[in-house]
Amino acid sequence: MKNLAGKIVLITGASSGIGEATAKAFAAAGARLLLCARRLDKLAALHPVFIEAGAAAVHEFALDVTDRKAVESTLAALPTEWSEIDVLVNNAGLSRGFGKVYEDDPDNWEEMIDTNVKGLLYVTRAVVPGMVERQRGHVINMGSTAGYMTYANGAVYCASKAAEKAISEGLKIDLMGTPVRVTSVDPGMVETDFSKVRFRGDEERAAKVYQNITPLQPEDIADAIVWAASRPSHVNIHNIVLTTIDQANSTVFHRHS
Numbered sequence: 001m002k003n004l005a006g007k008i009v010l011i012t013g014a015s016s017g018i019g020e021a022t023a024k025a026f027a028a029a030g031a032r033l034l035l036c037a038r039r040l041d042k043l044a045a046l047h048p049v050f051i052e053a054g055a056a057a058v059h060e061f062a063l064d065v066t067d068r069k070a071v072e073s074t075l076a077a078l079p080t081e082w083s084e085i086d087v088l089v090n091n092a093g094l095s096r097g098f099g100k101v102y103e104d105d106p107d108n109w110e111e112m113i114d115t116n117v118k119g120l121l122y123v124t125r126a127v128v129p130g131m132v133e134r135q136r137g138h139v140i141n142m143g144s145t146a147g148y149m150t151y152a153n154g155a156v157y158c159a160s161k162a163a164e165k166a167i168s169e170g171l172k173i174d175l176m177g178t179p180v181r182v183t184s185v186d187p188g189m190v191e192t193d194f195s196k197v198r199f200r201g202d203e204e205r206a207a208k209v210y211q212n213i214t215p216l217q218p219e220d221i222a223d224a225i226v227w228a229a230s231r232p233s234h235v236n237i238h239n240i241v242l243t244t245i246d247q248a249n250s251t252v253f254h255r256h257s
Contacts, residue, residue, distance in 0.1 A: 001230050001231070004087075004230055005030030010034040011035050011036070013036075013065075013092030014091065015035075018190065018221045019037070019089075021219045022218075024222065026226060030055070034059050034078070034082050065115060066115055068122045075126040086137060087229050090120045093142055113156070117160050121167065124139060132175070141183070148186070148249070161186075172238065179233065182236065183240065184238070184240075186241045188247045189215045189247050190221060191218075211255065
């Protein structure tokens with residue numbers, strides 16, 4: 001097992017859900033947390049939680065990953081003591097809407113593609129050259145079972161996660177000959193604000209997604225991420241696909257009576 005104590009871990013979308021749980025899990029390993037999200041106030045409120053969990057240090061900053069210029073300038077201007085990132089967790093992502101492609105609002109597509117695909121690329125492009133130069137680093141991208149099987153009314157979200165899968169594979173190929181590792185963590189149903197965001201705050205509709213199912217929790221995904229990051233340096237975990245026992249794939253579920 002690789003020691004993560006003192007390692008600088010950058011997590012995007014760290015203010016809630018999987019990002020927050022991942023920050024706590026890396027904190028428990030003694031890592032230094034470099035956390036960003038659009039909601040800086042939420043991150044700042046979590047600062048003492050991460051310290052109590054065991055983080056060696058925490059530095060938060062506001063960042064919208066869809067803004068390429070902001071990504072480039074903000075990451076280039078990190079304090080010197082935070083600039084040598086060891087682990088990048090590209091967690092920021094979302095789904096918007098649940099409708100047929102020919103009826104959907106194109107604004108939903110823009111938001112998903114800008115965040116899930118372009119945002120991932122912008123942050124990766126800003127961070128990975130430093131990893132290559134330092135001859136160490138690990139990129140962990142948040143994928144989904146949606147990237148393996150398209151489901152009805154989710155074509156563009158599924159396409160964005162299929163793109164993440166392809167980008168992760170291509171990045172690993174491009175990094176051959178360097179010690180920089182790349183992992184895609186691809187969960188199925190996880191109980192977060194994901195569905196509430198998808199349905200634009202409709203909590204009743206969101207709750208039905210998890211009805212009579214025992215979904216994965218954010219901590220389950222965080223555990224997988226930290227496990228991948230803590231493998232020996234010569235071991236690269238390419239993909240982790242994980243679902244609740246009540247899910248077989250993107251379309252087959254067992255709902256308890």
